[in-house]
Amino acid sequence: SYLLTQPPSVSVAPGKTATITCGGDNVGSKTVHWYQQKAGQAPALVIYYDADRPSGIPERFSGSNSGNTATLTISRVEAGDEADYFCQVWNTDSDHPEFGGGTKLTVL
Amino acid sequence: EVQLVQSGAEVKKPGESLQISCKASGYTSTNFWIGWGRQVPGKGLEWMGFIYPDDSDTRYSPSFQGQVTISVDKSITTAYLRWSSLKASDTALYYCATRGLGLYYMDVWGKGTPVIVSS
Numbered sequence: 137s138y139l140l141t142q143p144p145s146v147s148v149a150p151g152k153t154a155t156i157t158c159g160g161d162n163v164g165s166k167t168v169h170w171y172q173q174k175a176g177q178a179p180a181l182v183i184y185y186d187a188d189r190p191s192g193i194p195e196r197f198s199g200s201n202s203g204n205t206a207t208l209t210i211s212r213v214e215a216g217d218e219a220d221y222f223c224q225v226w227n228t229d230s231d232h233p234e235f236g237g238g239t240k241l242t243v244l
Numbered sequence: 245e246v247q248l249v250q251s252g253a254e255v256k257k258p259g260e261s262l263q264i265s266c267k268a269s270g271y272t273s274t275n276f277w278i279g280w281g282r283q284v285p286g287k288g289l290e291w292m293g294f295i296y297p298d299d300s301d302t303r304y305s306p307s308f309q310g311q312v313t314i315s316v317d318k319s320i321t322t323a324y325l326r327w328s329s330l331k332a333s334d335t336a337l338y339y340c341a342t343r344g345l346g347l348y349y350m351d352v353w354g355k356g357t358p359v360i361v362s363s
Binding site for chain 1: 287288289290291293294303305306339341348349350351353354355356
């Protein structure tokens with residue numbers, strides 16, 4: 137399997153910028169997708185193909201991917217952004233998705 | 245509106261069998277895969293497998309091959325996840341999700357089915 141490493145937690149004050157990383161061996165050569173999972177809810181796609189946003193996702197959410205790190209950036213953080221965030225790549229060997237361990241975003 | 249409706253919570257004993265379901269609605273075609281993932285509270289997501297409703301082509305993740313059975317009833321666009329003999333370690337929250345043909349992310353998710361296996 138392909139290992140994706142995320143920090144367990146990130147804290148940020150409202151209105152500031154949150155940066156959540158997803159590390160993996162040459163992850164920049166893969167495409168990374170990000171999901172938001174609020175407490176008691178199913179995951180929801182917030183970024184796909186490194187930096188694209190599904191309809192309905194605010195422009196405050198952005199993504200990048202280069203080298204060994206993919207990054208989800210949330211600008212002007214709001215209380216409603218508090219959630220777990222997971223990164224995901226496609227494992228071409230197993231032909232299945234692989235997920236990072238998730239990062240809990242706390243809005244102070 | 246596309247949505248996935250999952251069956252309700254289950255409480256079972258070790259050794260029992262179980263089948264949970266996931267009904268897709270609002271889709272204009274069946275050009276998508278339906279998959280199942282497992283999440284243990286406080287831990288990450290593990291993907292179990294996908295099935296293509298049009299022809300029932302089923303792909304299992306290596307970790308789950310032989311452990312579960314994924315099936316589909318195309319006529320009602322409903323996917324199933326079945327265990328023949330549950331273990332305590334199967335206790336988890338199970339999500340279904342769809343991904344479009346040729347896409348490598350899941351864009352629609354069900355709300356999850358909790359499964360508790362305890363003697």
